[in-house]
Amino acid sequence: MTEFLIEPNSQVVISNADVKELSLLSFHIIIIVEPDPETWMIIPDEKFEHDLNYIIKLFNKGLDAELDPESEIYLENNTAVTHPPANPESRVIWIRYTNDDNYFDDAAAFCNVIFRFFDYDDTANLEFYLEGIKNANPTWKVGIVGGMFEDDVIRIANFISEIGFSTTVVTRQCISRNAFVNLDELSRYKSWLDRYGMMDDDLDSGVENGLEA
Secondary structure (H helix, E strand, O other): OOOOOOOOOOOOEEEOOOOOOOOHHHOOEEEEEOOOOOOEEEOOOHHHHHHHHHHHHHHHHHHHHHHOOOOHHHHHOOOOOOOOOOOOOOEEEEEEEOOOOOOOOOHHHHOOEEEEEOOOOOOHHHHHHHHHHHHHOOOOEEEEEEEOHHHHHHHHHHHHHHHOOEEEEEEEEEEOHHHEEEHHHHHHHHHHHHHOOOOOHHHHHHHHHHHOO
16 A cells, blocks of 8 residues: 555544454445546556456455355355344445446445445535434444545545544555556646656657546
């Protein structure tokens, strides 16, 4: 993981625990966070894109395995996998975007609720939904997974913590920004290269083909 782009609130727990220590199914609500497609994209290089697609595939498989009671990972760790008291099934929420630039579709197969964001500030409906749950179940705990760990995941974790939930970011099921490009940074870098006449043909072509924010 890299440095936070969004600082976590002091109430948000960042946990590096493995599945034997902290099962996702010990949370009342599990939230899968998609990276904002207006901010993040796969590195525009064939080799890195292939590597990242592999990472995303592993993420989806790993998350599926934790959420599926019939999976090998679940069964191997069944002594540690405990459902919340008086809650036979964890609720899974998928925060995705309205276009097709979502990475965690496969893992979202276990979702009970989907919220479609137009941008990362589009939280009104999610807030209304969660405040209703909080009023009815004030002691429920929320686990956050997805990407980007240093940005979108922490932003949502802060938001949920401010509603009043006990909120934990489970880092083993988060994807870091390391293999992605921040489009704002790319745009600023392009401007810097242009200013000093250093823009090469490859990067210039990439930005002209839609990499610029």
